[in-house]
Amino acid sequence: MVPVTIGDSGPFLFSLDTGAGKTTVQPRVVKSLKLELSKETETVVGQHGQSEQATVILHDLSMGGATKDEIVGVSMDLDHITQDRFEMDGILGADYLQDFDIRIDFQKMEVTLFDRAESAKNCDVCPDGATAISFELRGTGHIIVPASIGETAMTGVLDTGSGHSGINSLAAEALGIDVSMIGKPAASGHHAAILAGPINAGEIKLQDRLQLGVMDRKDIFKPLGLDTIPRILMGTNLFEGRTLSISYGLNLLFVE
Numbered sequence: 001m002v003p004v005t006i007g008d009s010g011p012f013l014f015s016l017d018t019g020a021g022k023t024t025v026q027p028r029v030v031k032s033l034k035l036e037l038s039k040e041t042e043t044v045v046g047q048h049g050q051s052e053q054a055t056v057i058l059h060d061l062s063m064g065g066a067t068k069d070e071i072v073g074v075s076m077d078l079d080h081i082t083q084d085r086f087e088m089d090g091i092l093g094a095d096y097l098q099d100f101d102i103r104i105d106f107q108k109m110e111v112t113l114f115d116r117a118e119s120a121k122n123c124d125v126c127p128d129g130a131t132a133i134s135f136e137l138r139g140t141g142h143i144i145v146p147a148s149i150g151e152t153a154m155t156g157v158l159d160t161g162s163g164h165s166g167i168n169s170l171a172a173e174a175l176g177i178d179v180s181m182i183g184k185p186a187a188s189g190h191h192a193a194i195l196a197g198p199i200n201a202g203e204i205k206l207q208d209r210l211q212l213g214v215m216d217r218k219d220i221f222k223p224l225g226l227d228t229i230p231r232i233l234m235g236t237n238l239f240e241g242r243t244l245s246i247s248y249g250l251n252l253l254f255v256e
Contacts, residue, residue, distance in 0.1 A: 002111050004092065007060045009033055012089035014063070016104075016111060017161025018246070019233075020093035021140040023058070023073040029089050030056055030075045042074050063092060066100050066113035091161065094141025098248040101125045104160065105243045106236065117249040125245035126254065133202035133253040142224055143246070145253065147232050148200045149175060154230035156201060157221075158253070160244075162235035165199075166213035168221070171230035179214060199238060204255050206238045 003011035012029060022042060030037065041052040053074040061068045073095075078088055100113040103125050117123035126132070135158070136144040147156030154171050169179045177194060197209030218227040245254040 001086075001088065002063050002092065004090065005060075005062045006033060006058055013087055014090045014092045015088055015161050016063075016097070016102075017091045017093060017159070018097060018143050019157065019159030019161045020091050021095065021142065022091075023061070023071055023093040023096045024053075024076050024078065024091040025056060025058065025073055026078055026089050027075050035075075037075060038072075042072075061096060064111070064113050068096055068099055071096055094143075097246075098137065098141055101248060102246045103243060104239070104245075106239050107241050107243070117247055120250065123247055123250060123252075125247050126250070126252065127245070127256060130254045130256060131202070131204055133204060133255070135251050135253055137248065137251055138224060140224060143253075144226075145201050145234065147202075147234065149196050149232070150198060152230070154232050155226060156232050156234045157224070157226065158234050158246075160236055162233065163237055164213060165210060165235040165238050166215050166233045167196075168216050168227075168231045169214060170228070171232060172214050174230045177214075199232070201234070201238075201253065201255065206234075206242075206255065210237065 001013045002016050004014040005011055035056050038055040038057070040055050042055050043052055053076045055072050056075045058071050058073050059069065061071050078091070100116050101124060103112045103114070114124035120126060133145060138144060143158040145156035145158055147154050152174050154174065172179050172194065175196060193211040193213050195209055196212055197207055198205050199207045199210055221227045221231065239255065243256045
C-alpha cells in the first residue's frame with residue numbers, strides 16, 4: 001500500500017498494482033470528495049472477472065510527489081479484494097504507473113517514482129552493471145516478462161498487486177504435473193498449491209523454490225491473449241528481500 005493524494009485531499013491508501021490496467025477508486029472516496037461520475041463506462045478485468053464500471057476524472061493524482069494532472073479512473077467497490085481484512089481506498093493502475101519509472105525496495109518497504117527515462121543515460125532506476133530483463137508492455141498496460149521454472153519456459157505477467165504467485169494448468173502440465181491429482185478447483189478457480197522452482201525472470205533467478213497456486217481464470221487472461229499458453233503470475237512474494245526496478249520508458253526490469 002502507498003499513500004496517494006487527489007488534489008488537496010488525502011492521503012488515501014492505494015495498492016500499487018502493475019497487474020491492473022486502470023486506476024480505481026472506492027465509491028466512498030468518490031462520494032467524500034464529491035467527484036462527479038461520468039455517464040461513460042470502462043471495461044474492467046480483475047479478480048472479480050470482467051465488468052463495466054463508471055468512470056471518474058481524477059485531478060492531480062499524486063504519489064510521493066509524482067503527479068499526473070488528469071486521469072480517467074473507474075469507481076468500483078473493492079471489497080472482493082479486501083474482504084474486510086485491510087483498508088484500501090483504491091488501486092494505482094498502469095494508466096498512472098507507466099508515466100514514470102519505479103523502484104520498489106521490498107526489504108525496506110519503500111517505493112520511489114522517478115521521471116520516465118527515454119534513454120539509458122537518464123534512467124534513474126537502471127543500476128550500473130546490472131542484468132536487464134526486457135519486457136513487453138501490452139496495450140492494456142500489463143508487463144509481460146520472459147520467465148521459466150527450471151528449464152520450462154513460460155510467459156510471466158508482473159503483478160505487484162498480488163502477494164502470491166501462481167501458474168495456470170497449461171504451465172503445470174508443461175512441468176509434468178497432473179492437475180487432476182492436486183484436487184478440484186475451489187470457487188475462486190484455484191487448485192491446491194504446488195512447490196516448484198527454480199523460478200526465473202529472463203536470466204535472473206528469483207526463487208529457488210516457491211509455493212505456487214494453480215489457477216486458470218480465463219475470464220481474466222483471455223482479454224490479454226494469455227489464456228492458451230503456459231503462464232506464471234508473478235506476485236510480490238517472488239521478490240521478497242530484493243529490489244525491483246521498472247523502467248517503463250525503456251521496457252526494462254532490474255532485480256537486485
